[in-house]
Amino acid sequence: MPVTPPACVDITNSRPRVRDDLQITVHRDRQGEPWFRIVRPRAARSQRERFLRVGTAEYALLSHCDGQRTLEQARTAAALQHDPQRLSPERVEALLLWAQREGLLTGDHQQDDAARQAQTSGKQSLTWIRVPLLHGGPWLNSLVRLTGWVFSPLFALLAVTLWGLAMGVAISDYARLTEDLRAILTPAGWLRLAIVWVGLKLIHEAAHAISCHKFGGRVGEIGVAWMIVAPVAYVDLTDVYRIPSRWRRMVTSLAGVYVELTVAAVALLGWSQTHSPTAAYLLSTIAMTAGLASVLFNLNPLMRLDGYFALTDWLDRPNLATDAQATLRGAVAWLCLGIRPKRTHFGGSAWGLLVYGIGSLGYRISVITALLIAGIQMYQQAGMLLAAIVIVTLLARPLYQTLRSVVMTTRQRPAALLRLTGVVALVAAVSLAATRIPYPSETGWEAVTEFVDDAPVRAQAAGFVAQVHVRDGQSVQAGEPLVVLENRSLAVQLAAARAQWQTALANSRYHRQQHETGQAIANQRTAAALGQRVEDLQSQIEHLTVRAPRAGVVIAEDLEHSLGQWTDEGQAIGYVVDPAAIKAIVAVPQSKLDGLSDRLQQPLQVVVGEQRIPATLISIAEQTSSVAPHPCLAATAGGPLATRPQEDPRAGELLEPHLKLEVRLTQPPRSARGGQPARVVSQQR
Structure with missing residues (x-):
């Protein structure tokens, strides 16, 4: 929540000069009006390039800031060219302060700002460590000649047709598809899924590079990045703004998803025609990874991925995330300290930016949390150390800046401390009240469905x-x-x-x-x-x-x-068997036996897929056992219960003893079969 005032500028006598290394391109909005995109070069390799947008009058004023004219002289010269759009003195002052803050002007204080930005942003985040392998260039011409037709209108029409056919296959044969996808949960299935995922990501990034080069953009770095727990491929498409057509820029942003969805459609259509179990498993894995996973992950506009960049071109707002974060910081500063947000130059709906900023921040926190949890589960103690380092790295600087800003503001305006105290007290009271509300809770145990008549x-x-x-x-x-x-x-x-x-x-x-x-x-x-x-x-x-x-x-x-x-x-x-008589074999960990009898008195439900089916208790084992209550529950068969490794003398036994329960479902699930993963929950109030 940085709220430090900008550097002081003598508006009357200043002779501002625009930097010579700015890259400026002309674009047109939906109404056909021209606007100018200014690209501020990076102060460091790992720093993102900053995209800025100005109108015709603002560009005319900045173009006359050559270090020889005073600000008033530059304003007069700009007015001679664009008299109908002459800027008022207030807008000129706001534009100059904005240009200084964005590092568009030369001068000692601007050089200091650039050096400071290079120092702070030159360090790579532990959540995204890049390793460049090669750069785009003329070598992409051969790939464009071979595969550039994929981005033609005729092939796009064919791809959309394939998507529709594949969707029809998935809906009509949903039960068989979900059955084949269950094989992914086995240990061998995870390995094959990883191999398929790596291959699809290479195709995904290649599609971005080829489409960008085909439409006239410049492809930057191509390499591998480490994202907390796993490596991912990346292509630097920062210079995609060189493509004049907004629609082609959007096609470039969505090229990876477009190609992956087409691969998924072809795989799904092939899956519907094959009779080989191995081929069916492989094709269904490709379809799921390239289709559903790609859409849910890459098309999400709340992160800087394909969907976000397509949205920025659609809205003609290249700095959507940065502007939204600035709006969110300004709103928090006003709420907590009473500081009115600075007048911004990017315009637009402040409420829309605020909503996007809140959603983006919440989603980013949830993704990083999920990745850290996955890292802890994968790497154990090393994962916990990595999680601690990442958390400290992400929070240290924002917390320091926030505390510094709060201290400086409260020193200048002691009344702000009272406002901050009131906001903190209100948030604490609401949080405390929320914890005291008796919410319904669930206690769940892993289970497997089986037929009641399970005697062969x-x-x-x-x-x-x-x-x-x-x-x-x-x-x-x-x-x-x-x-x-x-x-x-x-x-x-x-x-x-x-x-x-x-x-x-x-x-x-x-x-x-x-x-x-x-x-x-x-x-x-x-x-x-x-x-x-x-x-x-x-x-x-x-x-x-x-x-x-x-x-x-x-x-x-x-x-x-x-x-x-x-x-x-x-x-x-x-x-x-009687297909209507289904039971669930339940495994209750020994560590969760306390209060089990009370929980079993509450209504029981068996969760099978998306269904919740009431159930009644049939039997309870007399004691816990280190043998899985059902073979499908053990990790060796792809189940959720951890077992001892093969080198252990007691290989195959559960790490923690479990108690076996049996409950009978009041009605069969939609796809009744034995060995189906389930979960038995007990409602508590």
Whole structure:
């Protein structure tokens, strides 16, 4: 909140001189009126170039500030050229102070300001460390000849058509698309996602460079930047203002998103036609990364990315973020210290700039916070050290300037301290009151959906699969045959057992007729044992036909491909489930068991995707366990529960024991399937 007064200028006798190194281009607004863009060169390589906009009368006055004329003489000379637009003395004074503040004039105090800006801005921010690799130049001509047609109107029409077709595919096959995207959550999926992301970012930045060069702009540095936790590619398009057409400048700003969306559309259309699981996963990953992620991240105008620069050209305001920040600082200075904002030269709606400044600041804070949290999770202690350094670097200078400005202002105007105290007290009171309001809160635990009938259908006899009567997803009735097995050895054993049984019965009758009671009893016992053997073999032969134990839907993905395969006794054939009977298997960490019984008394909901479904408690395990309640919950299967590394003697066990709960959903989710990630929440008031 810097509020230090500008350097004093003797308006009457001053002979201002405009710097010789300013770059000036002429543009026209929507009404066709000319305006002039002034580019102030950088005082340091890492400093952003400052874009300034002036009208015809202001430009005429500045063009006559040659160091020989006084300000009044320059004003008179400008009026001879543009008498209808002659500036008043007040506007001349404001323009001169603004030009001095922006570093457009030469002089000792301006040189000191430039040196000070070079010193303060010459240091790279820890949130954005650039490593230049090459510069644009004539070598881009060959790329423009090869790929410049991508930015032609005809191809743009084709690209828009592809976007529409791809959107239709995504909507019509949404369930399958989300199912394929689940593979990204696996450890191998993250690696492949990173590789795809790097490739797409290279294409993205190449599109910016090629479009800028094609339309007549000059491409600056091309390199890699470190953004807190990860490297990103960048292209310096500061000189895009050299492109006269505002629409072409906007195309250059949006070129990366335009190409990525086209790549995403082609990938999505290819995904809809492929039957290979590997190709489907790769194409869906490309479509998601190049489409949704690019739109959400790059088109956001609240950060200095593609959407922001397109918006600045649309509004004819090249310094939108800087002007908004200045407006926000001025509003805070007025609110806290009663200092009226300086009269600005950039014009425009102050309320619009204020709203944009607040939104931009809030979004920037949220992004940096999210990146720091990600860095801590990725790099552990090193990430915490990096986060501390970044926070100190970002806050130290603004806090120092704010405190310095507050001290200077309160010394000059003691009443401002009373106003500041009142504002701070009001903010503290509102914050305290907000913390005392009883907001509804949620306690959540990781879970996985599963069918209530999760016991598999098992073969009760061994044999080769001879017939398959059902397929995956088919509805069946209780007792309906699923699979027929074939085991000829059972038939041979049954025939032999029957022959032995009949022989034992005949021998028993013979010895009874001969009044040989002992031999008769022995043969009768043998016959009874052989009879039981015959019944067992008959039962096994009957069980060679595996039947549905209940009415429901068959879940057995590879059942149709099992013909001719050997099946052991007790081996799982598949599942027959009721698709409307869904439960969630919940994992509660041991560290969060306190008060669990009270939370379970509150209404429970299962969050599956965007659905919230009421649920009732079924069972609670007697004790915690280091084994995941469901295989899909473990990190080794892409789940949220951390497990011990492979080199650990107890590899695969959970780092923290968890308690297993089971809750039943009152209704099935839209896409009912087992192993679906979910979260069980308990409402608290």
